[in-house]
Amino acid sequence: SKEDKTKHVGDKKEEPIKKYDLPKNVVVIGAGMAGLAAARRLTTDRTNFTVYVYEARRERFGGRVWTDKLTNPRAKGPEVDLGAFTLTAGGKNNPLIELAEGLGLKSISLGEVQLLIPWEKRVLNGTDLTPVMTEALKILELAKNESKTSKIEVSVKEAVDAVISDEKVHIADIASSYLIHASRPYVLGYSGKYPMSYHLGFAHKKVLLDGMGELTDRLLSGDLNEPPIHLGLSKVARQIKIDREKNQVVVRFTDKSQVVADSVVVAVPLSVISSGDLQFEPILPKAYYEAASEMGFTSENAVIVEFENAFWPHNIGVFVRAVQTDAEKGQLQTWFNLKPVSGAPALSGYLGGKAAEAFEKLSDEEAKKLVLSVLLEMFGENALSQGGKVVRLQRSAWISDSWSKGATTYPKVGSHPSMWDIFSEPICPGLYFAGEHTSFDDHGTLHGAYLSGLRAADQVMGDLCEQRRLEREEMDRRKRQAQMEEEKKGSSQEVDEEDSKEEL
Numbered sequence: 001s002k003e004d005k006t007k008h009v010g011d012k013k014e015e016p017i018k019k020y021d022l023p024k025n026v027v028v029i030g031a032g033m034a035g036l037a038a039a040r041r042l043t044t045d046r047t048n049f050t051v052y053v054y055e056a057r058r059e060r061f062g063g064r065v066w067t068d069k070l071t072n073p074r075a076k077g078p079e080v081d082l083g084a085f086t087l088t089a090g091g092k093n094n095p096l097i098e099l100a101e102g103l104g105l106k107s108i109s110l111g112e113v114q115l116l117i118p119w120e121k122r123v124l125n126g127t128d129l130t131p132v133m134t135e136a137l138k139i140l141e142l143a144k145n146e147s148k149t150s151k152i153e154v155s156v157k158e159a160v161d162a163v164i165s166d167e168k169v170h171i172a173d174i175a176s177s178y179l180i181h182a183s184r185p186y187v188l189g190y191s192g193k194y195p196m197s198y199h200l201g202f203a204h205k206k207v208l209l210d211g212m213g214e215l216t217d218r219l220l221s222g223d224l225n226e227p228p229i230h231l232g233l234s235k236v237a238r239q240i241k242i243d244r245e246k247n248q249v250v251v252r253f254t255d256k257s258q259v260v261a262d263s264v265v266v267a268v269p270l271s272v273i274s275s276g277d278l279q280f281e282p283i284l285p286k287a288y289y290e291a292a293s294e295m296g297f298t299s300e301n302a303v304i305v306e307f308e309n310a311f312w313p314h315n316i317g318v319f320v321r322a323v324q325t326d327a328e329k330g331q332l333q334t335w336f337n338l339k340p341v342s343g344a345p346a347l348s349g350y351l352g353g354k355a356a357e358a359f360e361k362l363s364d365e366e367a368k369k370l371v372l373s374v375l376l377e378m379f380g381e382n383a384l385s386q387g388g389k390v391v392r393l394q395r396s397a398w399i400s401d402s403w404s405k406g407a408t409t410y411p412k413v414g415s416h417p418s419m420w421d422i423f424s425e426p427i428c429p430g431l432y433f434a435g436e437h438t439s440f441d442d443h444g445t446l447h448g449a450y451l452s453g454l455r456a457a458d459q460v461m462g463d464l465c466e467q468r469r470l471e472r473e474e475m476d477r478r479k480r481q482a483q484m485e486e487e488k489k490g491s492s493q494e495v496d497e498e499d500s501k502e503e504l
């Protein structure tokens with residue numbers, strides 16, 4: 001909250017289940033939001049924990065938080081996010097908004113949404129857009145019912161397409177379907193089982209003026225009175241071995257070094273686990289791998305383009321481009337206005353699905369050509385020429401990146417929420433998991449990753465494995481007791497029967 005300025009980084013209101021009294025050596029693999037949140041909580045809350053974080057990347061930490069501050073250091077360039085950029089502010093509370101406020105980081109809400117339908121030269125925002133948005137929500141509701149009644153599980157795309165082509169459904173303004181065509185669940189092929197309406201809230205979001213990297217930076221360094229986290233870069237974990245006899249976990253790296261820990265928090269993306277790049281000995285239970293293959297991992301990318309001048313309407317926060325062909329779906333349909341965020345005349349565009357994959361294969365020149373042709377289509381030649389030269393074009397390549405292999409988990413057709421929750425269970429003794437993929441609630445988001453890190457830290461601090469062992473022992477004890485009582489009953493019955501025989 002605003003009043004509570006003494007908050008510590010990674011603070012959480014509830015107390016962990018139970019605290020540990022013996023010194024423990026914890027290793028965290030992966031310095032993304034989840035790994036750093038876990039490490040911060042363990043480092044701050046308990047001096048009894050020695051925590052080391054090992055990160056595969058050579059040049060940076062933060063994982064799918066990538067605030068680029070490095071290009072053109074002399075020309076005070078804006079700080080731009082090529083990974084997580086917005087904090088969802090609608091609906092449930094986002095703990096990262098509270099964390100950012102506690103740390104005194106400045107944020108702004110994205111301005112209003114504008115829908116552009118280039119081939120009709122139609123531009124909708126403000127009160128023009130309201131009925132279109134309402135109708136889009138109605139279509140989504142119908143699609144949800146459609147997928148509920150369908151005999152086989154269908155995707156959001158299939159359900160929405162069925163509603164739109166249904167002659168019985170009257171669509172007042174086709175612009176509403178263009179809005180849906182630009183949404184993540186439609187483009188990425190989410191299962192129709194899950195709520196989808198919130199994904200249309202393009203603008204219910206906050207962004208940090210200094211970029212998301214500020215959050216991961218602060219988690220790493222901590223407050224003045226908190227110890228910093230020990231971080232080793234260029235450390236690619238290749239094998240995690242549980243030594244049940246010694247009650248320890250061994251982590252082996254590709255540089256042939258190894259570390260031994262009481263507990264290990266594995267906070268690498270799901271894709272790294274499912275690809276087999278990180279191996280476990282003994283191998284993880286089948287359910288973990290089965291879940292990993294069913295959950296689905298999206299293909300998404302971002303591109304930042306900076307001009308000499310901003311040529312787009314200043315009061316708009318989000319531009320949504322309507323498209324006509326399937327091939328264009330997911331291709332630079334959503335754009336954020338970075339001028340109010342970073343001060344620079346820049347826009348960030350997003351790609352999803354096949355379009356995101358194709359974008360990575362383009363040369364820089366081809367990528368620039370595509371970006372400019374899309375912006376030309378959206379804003380017209382006159383406006384674009386006012387922008388002047390492209391000062392900088394920066395883009396992500398999350399799919400071919402060995403340490404992310406894609407963007408985030410998503411509810412693919414055939415998946416089930418319980419598959420995410422499997423990863424919140426430790427493999428005892430001492431192997432814990434964190435990451436956006438370890439809890440269905442808030443999966444695929446930065447705050448989901450953050451909360452998962454706190455949860456994993458709580459599990460380590462509460463020694464969940466020890467608790468599980470005690471629970472098992474208690475269950476065995478009760479079983480044995482019940483068995484003994486059963487046997488006793490049986491033998492006294494026998495005695496009774498003997499007695500009654502004698503009486504006869």
Ligand SMILES: Cc1cc2nc3c(=O)[nH]c(=O)nc-3n(C[C@H](O)[C@H](O)[C@H](O)COP(=O)(O)OP(=O)(O)OC[C@H]3O[C@@H](n4cnc5c(N)ncnc54)[C@H](O)[C@@H]3O)c2cc1C
Nearest residue numbers: 030032033034056063064084085086237403435436446449
């Ligand atoms: C383009 C894009 C846009 C997004 N936009 C948003 C948004 O606007 N809002 C939002 O809330 N979320 C957004 N997200 C999602 C959000 O970024 C992620 O959910 C979150 O950052 C995941 O954090 P994590 O800690 O689980 O994983 P990561 O951040 O991926 O961290 C895992 C770390 O493990 C490291 N690693 C991998 N393999 C190894 C290994 N073998 N050994 C050691 N280290 C290893 C990686 O290098 C990485 O640093 C976006 C994601 C993408 C890709």
